[in-house]
Amino acid sequence: MKIAVLSGKGGTGKTFIATNMAAVAQESTYVDCDVEEPNGHLFLRPKEVQVKSVTVPIPVVNEALCNGCRKCVDFCRFGALAYTGRGLIVLDDICHSCGGCVLLCPENALTERKKTVGEIHEGVSRSIKCITGVLHPGEASGVPVISKLLQGLDQVPTPVLIDCPPGSACTVMESIRDADYCILVAEPSLFGVHNLAMVWELVQLFQKPYGVVLNKCLPGDNPAETFCCEREIKILARIPFSHGLGFMNSQGIVAVWEDRSLHTLFAGLLERVAKEVQREYEAVAYP
Amino acid sequence: MKQLLILSGKGGTGKTTIASAFIRLSEATAYADCDVDSPNLHLISGWNIEPKRTDYCGLPRATIDPDLCIACDLCREHCRFSAISVGADYRVNTLACEGCGVCEYVCPAGAIAMKPQVDGDLMLYADSDRAFSTARLNAGSGTSGLLVTQVKRQMQEKAGRASLAIIDGSPGIGCPVIASLSGVDLVLVVAEPSISGISDLGRVIATAQTMGVETAICVNKYDTNLEKTRCIEEFCRSRGLPFSGKIPYDAVTMQAINQGISIVDIDCIAGTAVRKVYEETMQLLLGQNDGE
Numbered sequence: 101m102k103i104a105v106l107s108g109k110g111g112t113g114k115t116f117i118a119t120n121m122a123a124v125a126q127e128s129t130y131v132d133c134d135v136e137e138p139n140g141h142l143f144l145r146p147k148e149v150q151v152k153s154v155t156v157p158i159p160v161v162n163e164a165l166c167n168g169c170r171k172c173v174d175f176c177r178f179g180a181l182a183y184t185g186r187g188l189i190v191l192d193d194i195c196h197s198c199g200g201c202v203l204l205c206p207e208n209a210l211t212e213r214k215k216t217v218g219e220i221h222e223g224v225s226r227s228i229k230c231i232t233g234v235l236h237p238g239e240a241s242g243v244p245v246i247s248k249l250l251q252g253l254d255q256v257p258t259p260v261l262i263d264c265p266p267g268s269a270c271t272v273m274e275s276i277r278d279a280d281y282c283i284l285v286a287e288p289s290l291f292g293v294h295n296l297a298m299v300w301e302l303v304q305l306f307q308k309p310y311g312v313v314l315n316k317c318l319p320g321d322n323p324a325e326t327f328c329c330e331r332e333i334k335i336l337a338r339i340p341f342s343h344g345l346g347f348m349n350s351q352g353i354v355a356v357w358e359d360r361s362l363h364t365l366f367a368g369l370l371e372r373v374a375k376e377v378q379r380e381y382e383a384v385a386y387p
Numbered sequence: 388m389k390q391l392l393i394l395s396g397k398g399g400t401g402k403t404t405i406a407s408a409f410i411r412l413s414e415a416t417a418y419a420d421c422d423v424d425s426p427n428l429h430l431i432s433g434w435n436i437e438p439k440r441t442d443y444c445g446l447p448r449a450t451i452d453p454d455l456c457i458a459c460d461l462c463r464e465h466c467r468f469s470a471i472s473v474g475a476d477y478r479v480n481t482l483a484c485e486g487c488g489v490c491e492y493v494c495p496a497g498a499i500a501m502k503p504q505v506d507g508d509l510m511l512y513a514d515s516d517r518a519f520s521t522a523r524l525n526a527g528s529g530t531s532g533l534l535v536t537q538v539k540r541q542m543q544e545k546a547g548r549a550s551l552a553i554i555d556g557s558p559g560i561g562c563p564v565i566a567s568l569s570g571v572d573l574v575l576v577v578a579e580p581s582i583s584g585i586s587d588l589g590r591v592i593a594t595a596q597t598m599g600v601e602t603a604i605c606v607n608k609y610d611t612n613l614e615k616t617r618c619i620e621e622f623c624r625s626r627g628l629p630f631s632g633k634i635p636y637d638a639v640t641m642q643a644i645n646q647g648i649s650i651v652d653i654d655c656i657a658g659t660a661v662r663k664v665y666e667e668t669m670q671l672l673l674g675q676n677d678g679e
Contacts, residue, residue: 142583266559289645305527
């Protein structure tokens with residue numbers, strides 16, 4: 101069972117929800133797909149961490165073979181190749197690694213090398229397998245790191261909690277691609293609702309089963325709750341705002357390891373999601 | 388035009404709250420929201436008019452004509468983005484397609500064409516003296532960097548003579564952030580005093596430095612963890628980075644936002660603190676002239 105946790109807006113509590121859900125399961129896997137700013141490891145503090153690098157293919161020019169025909173420059177839609185007085189130049193940061201230039205060069209002057217764009221850190225924290233993707237600063241796209249992270253997740257302990265990046269663009273899409281269920285985390289602000297609407301659109305586009313967790317709930321009106329009620333969106337849990345909890349988070353403490361009542365709340369949330377996934381599975385298997 | 392970009396690394400630290408306050412305080416006539424994945428600045432910018440909308444098209448994406456396709460499989464084999472699947476016929480998943488054109492190139496039957504696709508909306512709010520440029524990327528789209536560049540270009544075209552521009556950025560350090568950094572004079576990073584906030588602060592500063600942009604730092608909700616706030620101040624001191632001040636947690640902030648107004652429009656402790664951060668930041672931004 102793979103559960104993706106996403107939110108649209110940043111700072112609503114994705115990592116808080118994903119790490120604590122992983123921590124209440126008997127065994128589990130936590131995968132941090134927020135490769136631009138991965139933070140789950142700061143809470144779980146995994147041990148025996150192994151590091152693997154993530155590479156992408158980038159074209160290299162053999163200047164002795166290049167005759168300056170510029171077919172590759174004309175072909176590259178990303179503008180990653182330029183022909184100058186110094187010959188053909190590859191702009192690594194803009195290259196999408198499509199391989200087109202290598203394929204069409206009539207002189208076979210282009211080959212590919214591996215360029216490291218990030219790392220994957222794999223370790224263990226209590227009964228949680230903790231896998232983190234880290235994009236190197238200055239690199240434009242986290243997608244190659246995320247795809248690598250999500251390979252081989254079929255052999256890891258379940259449930260698998262996938263901590264997604266904020267937003268609703270390509271990196272989030274990649275992160276939820278194989279998820280069985282999506283948890284949308286929303287905070288009770290106008291911004292929170294506006295961004296909830298955007299990820300809600302995304303999970304529908306991908307036809308993923310989903311539910312909402314209302315985080316940082318305050319007494320009084322909750323615009324995120326109103327949004328869900330008006331659209332008959334399932335609310336899975338409500339987590340009250342508290343300064344104490346905020347402080348624990350800022351210190352990097354896994355809340356359910358310290359607080360019994362939160363442990364009960366998260367165990368209930370995990371059970372509820374497991375039932376939802378089971379129901380979805382049955383609906384597909386025995387329609 | 389002096390351009391101030393507001394970033395944070397970590398999401399939810401208060402970029403838009405601070406950007407909207409700065410816009411009010413400076414009476415900026417040019418500003419933009421470059422968080423095209425989750426734009427929010429328009430919700431508190433006080434415009435009562437409908438924006439001028441333009442379709443935003445990223446790169447053209449591949450389409451396969453089933454009548455011409457000979458099912459040779461070459462397109463699927465060569466696609467590095469796993470965007471082509473085979474069912475009853477060959478299909479392109481336009482969300483996975485990055486528009487590289489390799490499939491069109493390898494197709495021996497001429498069955499593949501690259502066709503424009505709308506990836507979002509570019510929006511402009513403008514009157515005789517102010518311009519606010521913003522956009523919204525469609526869910527799942529992978530072309531945010533290009534859209535960010537267009538948002539900034541639109542702002543400059545409409546309000547090129549403005550002396551100051553305030554730009555609200557996106558979280559993270561990837562392509563929209565990198566695109567938003569180009570041509571900017573100063574970045575203000577809104578940090579959060581937490582273990583996550585500190586980690587993300589270091590990464591966003593590293594990214595700004597690879598682009599050669601000067602960076603200042605302020606701490607929002609500083610009193611939620613005084614020890615971590617001290618860590619951030621110490622970090623700035625040790626790295627020689629200018630520190631623009633700190634803003635306390637204030638429950639009134641969320642009420643202001645939910646009413647669609649800026650925190651400097653009401654009397655609150657966060658509003659008072661943000662004025663000081665504003666003054667410090669402007670001195671840094673405008674003081675840059677002295678050195679030139």
